Amino acid sequence: MSSQEIDTLSSALARLPGLGPRSARRAVLWLVKRRETALVQLLEALDSVREKLVECPSCGNVDTQTPCSICADPRRESRQLCVVEDVADLWALDRARLFAGRYHVLGGHLSALEGIRPEDLSIASLIDRVAAGGIDEVVLAMNATLEGQTTAHYIAERLEGYPIRITQLAHGLPVGGELDYLDEGTLAQALRARRPVG
Numbered sequence: 001m002s003s004q005e006i007d008t009l010s011s012a013l014a015r016l017p018g019l020g021p022r023s024a025r026r027a028v029l030w031l032v033k034r035r036e037t038a039l040v041q042l043l044e045a046l047d048s049v050r051e052k053l054v055e056c057p058s059c060g061n062v063d064t065q066t067p068c069s070i071c072a073d074p075r076r077e078s079r080q081l082c083v084v085e086d087v088a089d090l091w092a093l094d095r096a097r098l099f100a101g102r103y104h105v106l107g108g109h110l111s112a113l114e115g116i117r118p119e120d121l122s123i124a125s126l127i128d129r130v131a132a133g134g135i136d137e138v139v140l141a142m143n144a145t146l147e148g149q150t151t152a153h154y155i156a157e158r159l160e161g162y163p164i165r166i167t168q169l170a171h172g173l174p175v176g177g178e179l180d181y182l183d184e185g186t187l188a189q190a191l192r193a194r195r196p197v198g
Contacts, residue, residue: 006028006032009028010024010025010028011024012024013027013028049064052064054066056068056070056071058071058129059071059090059102059103059104059105060087060103060104060105060106060107060122061087061090061103061105062087070090070094070102070103071102075100076100076101076102077100077101077102078101078102078134078135079101079134079135079136079137080099080100080101080102080135080136080137080139081101081102081103081104081129081130081135081137081138081139082099082101082102082103082104082138082139082141083103083104083106083126083138083139083140083141083142083155084103084104084105084106084141084142085105085106085107085108085109085142085143085148085151086105086106086107086108087105089105089141089143090103090105093141099139101137101139104122104125104126104129105122106121106122106123106126106151107120107121107122108120108121109121109142109143109145109147109148109150109151110147110150110151110154111147118154121151123154123155123158126155127158127159130159130162130164131162135164136164136165137164137165137166137167138155138159138164138165138166138167139167139168139169140152140155140156140166140167140168140169141168141169142168142169144171144189152168156168170193171186171189171190171193172186172189172190172193173186173190174186
């Protein structure tokens with residue numbers, strides 16, 4: 001049996017994505033064994049982030065500076081704007097280093113079942129950014145879910161009147177994927193998005 005404090009820490013870690021109760025207990029045990037080094041460093045890092053963490057007023061990214069490091073980077077292509085559902089999506093795309101433009105985080109996706117309406121997302125501020133000018137292309141990088149595609153369609157309709165190019169991430173066959181293992185939705189999207197060879 002462990003103390004109440006250790007149980008509380010395990011329960012808190014278990015709420016993190018990707019960690020269940022057993023993984024959380026193993027992580028706590030590892031930290032306790034290294035309390036003078038790893039635990040102290042973790043506590044200092046968490047305290048520092050808690051004090052300095054801010055949401056970027058321009059794009060919605062989370063950083064320790066405002067504007068965020070992406071918006072403040074003069075090397076970024078300011079005429080391209082990639083719209084994502086969540087900060088995790090922004091970080092995943094930026095980690096790949098394939099998009100050199102700026103981002104806009106919606107804060108979720110439209111969902112009638114969950115009661116998430118356009119007013120609940122940062123769609124109005126996206127429209128304001130486009131209306132202010134200086135943007136040539138908006139890339140809709142929504143998740144390949146029904147809600148994600150509904151959100152992308154709604155945003156595309158709202159941006160119709162602006163002199164910009166609206167693009168969307170391609171969906172379909174993953175690299176290394178075998179047709180026999182793919183679901184029907186992925187196969188259907190891959191067939192619809194087919195392109196000429198050569």
